[in-house]
Amino acid sequence: MRPRRNIYEIIWDILxxxxxxxxxxxxxxxCNLNTKTAEKYLELLTRKGFLAKQGDMYVTTDKGRExxxxxxxxxxxxxxx
Numbered sequence: 001m002r003p004r005r006n007i008y009e010i011i012w013d014i015l016x017x018x019x020x021x022x023x024x025x026x027x028x029x030x031c032n033l034n035t036k037t038a039e040k041y042l043e044l045l046t047r048k049g050f051l052a053k054q055g056d057m058y059v060t061t062d063k064g065r066e067x068x069x070x071x072x073x074x075x076x077x078x079x080x081x
Contacts, residue, residue, distance in 0.1 A: 012071045014041055015050060015064040021057035 005013070013031045022030075028038045042058060045051040050064035060068070 008071065010041060011045065011050070012068060014045065015060045015068050018051060018058050018060045019065070021054055021059040023056055024058070027058065 010031065010033070014027060017027060017030045024035075024038055024042065027033070027042070028035065031038070033041070042051065045064070046053055046058070048063075049061060050067060051058045052061050
């Protein structure tokens with residue numbers, strides 16, 4: 001059984017999935033989130049500038065892409081053999 005994801009992994013999932021514009025329902029399904037949790041994260045990421053809202057779609061910003069890059073770099077350093 002896989003351990004629970006932490007907040008940073010959930011944010012990484014959302015930002016990675018939203019590199020192309022996505023609707024909230026698509027994000028919920030792809031990132032395995034319920035409505036309340038998805039809305040909480042999307043509001044946070046939009047407010048902080050990691051996501052931009054375009055109509056009813058969310059897309060990762062340059063700031064969000066930088067988070068993805070740094071997160072990937074950190075995981076490589078931790079888990080590479």
